[in-house]
Amino acid sequence: xxxxxxxxxxxxxxLVDQLEPVRPFRFSHGMTLALTGIGLAALLVMLLxxxxxxxxxxxxxxxxxxxSGLFLLLGIACAASVVMMASPRIGSGxxxxxxxxxxxxxxxxxxxxxxxxRGSAAWQESEPSHGVYCLGYAILFGLITGAALVLWLRxxxxxxxxxxxxxxxxxxxxxxxxxxxxxxxxxxxxxxxLWHGLPVTLSAIIGRFAVPPLIRW
Amino acid sequence: xxxxxxxxxxxxxxxxKGDKRAYATLLFEARNWLKSYLxxxxxxxxxxxxxxxxxxxxxxxxxSYDPSRPFLPWLAAIARYRWVDHLRKLSRSDDAxxxxxxxxxxDEPAITARLSLERLFTxxxxxxxxxxxxxxxxxxxxxxxxxxxGQSESLVKVNIHRGIKRLAAIIEKE
Numbered sequence: 425x426x427x428x429x430x431x432x433x434x435x436x437x438x439l440v441d442q443l444e445p446v447r448p449f450r451f452s453h454g455m456t457l458a459l460t461g462i463g464l465a466a467l468l469v470m471l472l473x474x475x476x477x478x479x480x481x482x483x484x485x486x487x488x489x490x491x492s493g494l495f496l497l498l499g500i501a502c503a504a505s506v507v508m509m510a511s512p513r514i515g516s517g518x519x520x521x522x523x524x525x526x527x528x529x530x531x532x533x534x535x536x537x538x539x540x541x542r543g544s545a546a547w548q549e550s551e552p553s554h555g556v557y558c559l560g561y562a563i564l565f566g567l568i569t570g571a572a573l574v575l576w577l578r579x580x581x582x583x584x585x586x587x588x589x590x591x592x593x594x595x596x597x598x599x600x601x602x603x604x605x606x607x608x609x610x611x612x613x614x615x616x617x618l619w620h621g622l623p624v625t626l627s628a629i630i631g632r633f634a635v636p637p638l639i640r641w
Numbered sequence: 642x643x644x645x646x647x648x649x650x651x652x653x654x655x656x657x658k659g660d661k662r663a664y665a666t667l668l669f670e671a672r673n674w675l676k677s678y679l680x681x682x683x684x685x686x687x688x689x690x691x692x693x694x695x696x697x698x699x700x701x702x703x704x705s706y707d708p709s710r711p712f713l714p715w716l717a718a719i720a721r722y723r724w725v726d727h728l729r730k731l732s733r734s735d736d737a738x739x740x741x742x743x744x745x746x747x748d749e750p751a752i753t754a755r756l757s758l759e760r761l762f763t764x765x766x767x768x769x770x771x772x773x774x775x776x777x778x779x780x781x782x783x784x785x786x787x788x789x790x791g792q793s794e795s796l797v798k799v800n801i802h803r804g805i806k807r808l809a810a811i812i813e814k815e
């Protein structure tokens with residue numbers, strides 16, 4: 425046992441010699457980073473695309489406020505969970521994102537119900553020609569928030585990389601579609617449920633598989 | 642006498658500011674705590690390696706500790722991550738087959754149930770927990786574990802693989 429302690433003592437001496445002051449992780453720092461990513465994405469959309477006329481005129485449509493609000497809430501809830509995951513601890517509940525996901529899930533579920541009722545007309549109603557832009561740009565602008573969260577996780581010590589990756593993807597997709605909704609003029613539930621819900625799902629899948637290798641330690 | 646969590650938390654906060662004396666004390670205390678924590682779940686021949694890996698992780702991830710929170714749940718989370726990592730590495734090598742030392746009895750009754758590695762094993766199905774314990778901790782060969790458990794050799798391997806995967810999933814949920 426002395427040999428064991430001896431080797432570990434030598435290691436400890438080496439670690440003590442290497443000690444440098446560090447800036448401890450704070451939840452607020454991580455959230456600032458994530459919210460900056462969401463804000464930056466929204467700002468870029470507003471600078472690069474024509475903003476919805478109702479928003480410009482200060483008279484936003486109710487469905488726009490409702491849908492973008494839900495996606496923003498989902499993005500923030502997932503980002504908060506990811507930020508907490510970078511500082512490991514046992515026994516902490518981090519399931520708030522699940523409720524936000526359930527709330528935002530109302531939109532695609534509504535679209536699904538409408539599709540079942542209306543059949544093929546629902547597909548046209550979703551305006552797929554514009555929908556693909558929503559899908560692509562949402563994923564693209566979501567990368568800003570995704571990158572910010574991956575950066576935070578890489579600095580931290582996430583003990584559940586797969587879940588952290590999944591939540592990073594949901595946060596990124598939600599942030600991306602929140603940002604791009606300022607440029608999307610379509611207010612139908614079919615469009616929002618399908619084409620605004622899809623980027624969140626796809627980002628979640630991408631995050632689940634692409635993020636873990638980047639954050640393992 | 643074991644140092645309490647409040648003292649460790651203070652030492653950690655001082656270490657993050659660059660206080661080397663506090664850091665040395667903290668690392669020695671952490672070493673002792675980790676040895677007790679891991680003793681019953683890591684074979685003696687590997688205990689030093691795992692303790693050292695956790696200490697190195699503690700060092701490289703020093704900033705990830707939030708000083709407004711207790712220290713031991715943070716250390717335990719890192720220890721469990723490294724422990725599962727260790728089990729995975731053993732699964733990829735044949736090292737476990739030659740590991741025959743007897744596990745010492747733990748003299749650490751004070752670890753809270755919430756942090757306990759024992760508790761994780763109770764959350765596994767019996768057939769998985771038993772073969773992981775036999776092969777990965779007690780040093781049985783696959784053939785010996787198969788005989789002792791009444792499971793076929795391929796089932797022993799499958800149950801070890803599934804059990805470790807499940808342990809990782811349980812840790813993720815917490």
